[in-house]
Amino acid sequence: MDAISVIRTKRDRGELSPEQIDWVIDAYTRGEVADEQMSALAMAILLNGMNRTEIARWTAAMIASGERMDFSSLSRPTADKHSTGGVGDKITLPLAPLVAACGAAVPQLSGRGLGHTGGTLDKLESIPGWRALLSNEEMLRVLDTTGAVICAAGDGLAPADKKLYALRDVTGTVEAIPLIASSIMSKKIAEGTGSLVLDVKVGSGAFMKNVRDARELASTMVGLGTDHGVRTVALLTDMSTPLGLTAGNALEVRESVEVLAGGGPADVVELTLALAREMLDAAGVGDADPAKALADGSAMDVWRRMVAAQGGDPDAALPVAREQHVVTATASGVLTRLDAYRVGVAAWRLGAGRARKEDPVQAGAGVELHAKPGDEVTAGAPLMTLHTDTPEKFDYALRSLEGSFDIAAPGTAHEATPVVLE
Numbered sequence: 386m387d388a389i390s391v392i393r394t395k396r397d398r399g400e401l402s403p404e405q406i407d408w409v410i411d412a413y414t415r416g417e418v419a420d421e422q423m424s425a426l427a428m429a430i431l432l433n434g435m436n437r438t439e440i441a442r443w444t445a446a447m448i449a450s451g452e453r454m455d456f457s458s459l460s461r462p463t464a465d466k467h468s469t470g471g472v473g474d475k476i477t478l479p480l481a482p483l484v485a486a487c488g489a490a491v492p493q494l495s496g497r498g499l500g501h502t503g504g505t506l507d508k509l510e511s512i513p514g515w516r517a518l519l520s521n522e523e524m525l526r527v528l529d530t531t532g533a534v535i536c537a538a539g540d541g542l543a544p545a546d547k548k549l550y551a552l553r554d555v556t557g558t559v560e561a562i563p564l565i566a567s568s569i570m571s572k573k574i575a576e577g578t579g580s581l582v583l584d585v586k587v588g589s590g591a592f593m594k595n596v597r598d599a600r601e602l603a604s605t606m607v608g609l610g611t612d613h614g615v616r617t618v619a620l621l622t623d624m625s626t627p628l629g630l631t632a633g634n635a636l637e638v639r640e641s642v643e644v645l646a647g648g649g650p651a652d653v654v655e656l657t658l659a660l661a662r663e664m665l666d667a668a669g670v671g672d673a674d675p676a677k678a679l680a681d682g683s684a685m686d687v688w689r690r691m692v693a694a695q696g697g698d699p700d701a702a703l704p705v706a707r708e709q710h711v712v713t714a715t716a717s718g719v720l721t722r723l724d725a726y727r728v729g730v731a732a733w734r735l736g737a738g739r740a741r742k743e744d745p746v747q748a749g750a751g752v753e754l755h756a757k758p759g760d761e762v763t764a765g766a767p768l769m770t771l772h773t774d775t776p777e778k779f780d781y782a783l784r785s786l787e788g789s790f791d792i793a794a795p796g797t798a799h800e801a802t803p804v805v806l807e
């Protein structure tokens with residue numbers, strides 16, 4: 386077998402054989418297939434696609450490239466959630482402790498932000514002392530003692546995906562449904578969760594810009610999970626507007642804590658509860674009431690224990706950026722659109738995200754929103770506050786916010802996009 390013949394098969398719109406797939410993933414993981422060869426193959430897959438049989442084999446080969454975790458020693462059923470990525474998507478933070486408070490164990494392997502989408506680990510690292518990197522034993526201990534753990538995937542889990550994802554990121558080959566589905570599902574299946582809820586984002590701030598593509602991605606991932614014995618369901622949720630009122634690391638932790646304290650923005654609460662119900666159902670503890678666990682403080686208790694178990698101080702003050710800049714409404718009326726992608730790019734440019742994997746992020750940077758679509762705004766009143774430690778970035782962020790919102794005449798009726806689309 387050789388890389389060139391595998392590339393040619395896909396370049397010429399052929400179907401990759403199981404042997405070709407197993408060989409290329411294994412040889413790439415071992416370094417025998419070069420990055421430039423894998424880049425060419427990834428581009429051929431992006432352009433020519435893969436059928437469900439190829440995707441299933443590709444996913445199985447990525448799982449087999451590393452270790453599999455085993456949670457069978459836990460006394461509770463496991464449930465995990467994965468979001469395909471968005472702007473202001475801090476849902477994992479309140480969701481994991483909430484579902485744990487309702488009786489499931491939540492092994493939440495999470496990622497870092499890249500580009501305009503935020504990453505759960507970057508957000509949590511704004512809590513002084515909190516550690517994302519845990520050994521497998523530590524992870525199991527935190528999960529067993531607190532009911533939830535949010536941490537980075539160890540190096541041994543789907544190493545083929547680690548290499549391939551980094552390569553796709555710099556070769557314009559991220560947005561391919563077969564590659565996204567196999568990337569996400571190989572990690573989740575290797576992680577060993579018993580059930581999985583997928584939050585497939587749709588809209589300007591998401592990888593999937595329209596419902597048709599999101600459905601295709603969702604059904605591909607649900608099929609992969611189900612075939613591997615993981616009870617998998619997917620929700621399609623809106624990402625045309627940022628979730629909540631914050632995009633940025635510490636800003637989003639603060640908002641998540643508000644949700645755990647029984648407050649917080651309505652859309653964040655709604656999506657957290659919807660995903661919690663799906664996770665509890667999938668885990669077989671569907672009679673628990675997540676709204677009650679938010680209201681009575683039991684989810685907050687799990688959050689505090691989980692943060693402390695990973696070295697964080699749940700009472701520590703969160704970092705605040707050194708400089709602020711207020712963007713004001715240009716007219717009085719009804720805010721009818723606030724573009725998730727543009728707000729995400731602004732937060733990223735202010736320092737909340739990174740341009741390259743090795744870049745540091747600023748804990749306090751990001752965008753705070755003072756209005757959401759449907760709200761009445763007044764000319765000259767604050768619409769957003771930009772936060773950064775590096776004020777020279779304000780101009781750059783402001784440019785990405787050009788055209789990011791529409792204000793219609795006062796009293797204009799606004800039809801809100803539902804948070805959960807399907």
Ligand code: URA
Nearest residue numbers: 469550564565568569
């Ligand atoms: N998240 C992943 O883990 N992989 C992708 O390909 C896209 C989003």
